[in-house]
Amino acid sequence: MLERMKISIKENLLLKEKQIERQRELVAKRDARKNEDFNKRELAAKREARKNDVFKRNETEKKKIARQDEDYRKHESERDFHRKQEYRSHPENLENERLKKHSSRQNKLDIDRCYDKTVKSTKRKNIDFTDHEKKLKKKRVQGITLDACIRNFKTKINDGPTYICTSCEQTWFCDSVVNSKTVKMTTPANMSHCFTNFKSVQDIEWICHTCLNAIKKQRIPRFSIANKMGFPQRPKELNLYPLEERLLSLRIPFMQIRQLPRGGQLSVKGNVVNVPVEVQPTINSLPHTLEKSGTISVKLKKKLEFKKCDFSENVRPFAVICALHYLMRTSDLYKSSGIEINEDWITEIAKINEEEIHEMKTIVQNKRITKIRMIQIMTPIISVK
Incomplete structure (x- = not known):
């Protein structure tokens, strides 16, 4: 009994000595870890030791045993949190972490896509599966029921x-x-x-x-x-109405357009007659005075002998003449058409306009004078009443 007691006392003393030595080592390590060079050397030594599978396995088993204690787990989570917080305080480390996460997610997506492709390729070897997949695609695009198909069609053509x-x-x-x-x-x-x-x-x-x-x-x-394949912007001079364009066009096509019985689309029936037109008589016939330079009504006929007109619209003579000037400057087709523009018409219009404006001013003044006289005549009559 005494021997056993002695052995147990010795074992307890040895354990206490080991604990004291362990605490001394921990204190010494804590003091040493304040130095960055020591930390780097220790980290390099651990990395080198972890290349050994036995050391790595023993380290994981020790961590598993230690993590069974709640206090150790809390301490470890707090330590990891502070370490990550300190690491993420640097913007470079934060960017590196973001890139690593993005690459890992992308790799995972690529792996999933490859797996799905392989699974689908094996399934599509079966004819029944491919037919079923085609039917599902048609139902998804066109609709399951007839009402859904009609609804989808109407929404698409809108x-x-x-x-x-x-x-x-x-x-x-x-x-x-x-x-x-x-x-x-x-x-x-x-x-x-x-x-x-x-x-x-x-x-x-x-x-x-x-x-x-x-x-x-x-x-x-x-x-x-x-x-350099863009369309040029349309000049202001060519912002014309349809009939104004017909007056300036060197050729006018005549065709018969009818509505089709199914679908209601328009189609050309019969021949297309391309009629050459002389622009010179049209320009000469347009009025240039102030009274008539606003808009005039024009009727377009296939022949002047016909009573029925194909197209009628109000035309702006000034806009037509400005458009002709622009086309004569820029278009080679109009330059070689033999059209002659009277350049003196602008001065003539200015003279006529000045005379007409003077006449209108005199008429307005005469009307004002007559009104004043009428008021002067009527005032004594009103006062007598």
Whole structure:
């Protein structure tokens, strides 16, 4: 019994000595860890030791045993929180952490996509599965019931080609364009000049699939404005009404347009007659005086002998003559047409206008004088009453 007691006392003493030594080592390590060089050396030594699988396994087992204590877990979580907070206080570390998370998420998405592709490719080898998939796609696009199909059709035909591409400025349907906001984020800087910031439907900048495919390949789209394929702006001189355009056109096409029985679309029936027209008599017949230079009514006929007219509209003579001047300056077709414009008509109009304005002023003054005289005559009559 005495021997056993002695052995137990010795063991207790040894344990106490080990605990004291352990505490001394911990205190010494705490003091040493205040030095950054010591921390770096210790970290490098641990990394080197963890290459050994046995050491790594023993370390994980020790951590598992230690984490069974709640106080140790709380202390470990607080320590990790403060360490992360200190690490994230530097903007470079924060950016590196964000990039790592983004890359890990992207890798996970790529793995999931590859897995889905492999699963679907194996399933699509079965004919029944492919037929079922096609039917589901048709139902999703067209609708499950007949009413849903009609509703989808009406909603689709309501929107016409009103979506304008920001690159080529052509009009497209809704299915032929995408929002350019997401495209701009991935577009390189040398292709940014293909976007004109033009917004159309829903105040959104759209881009067509044709231009998008070219930009993805880092090529300028064929019909892009950056490729000098834009339409020139229409000059103010050519803002004419339909009949005013017919008066200046060198040729007038006559055709018979009828409505089709199904769908209600318009179609041309019979021959198209292209009639050459001399613009000179038309211009000479337009009035240039102030009384008639506002608007005049014009009727367009196939022949002057006919009673029925094909088109009638009010025409602005001054706008027609200004448009003719512009076309004679810019168009080679009109220059070679043999049209002659009287350049003295402007001075003649100015003289006639001055005379007519003077006459109108005298008429207005005479009317005022007659009114004043009438008032003077009527005032004694009113006072007598």
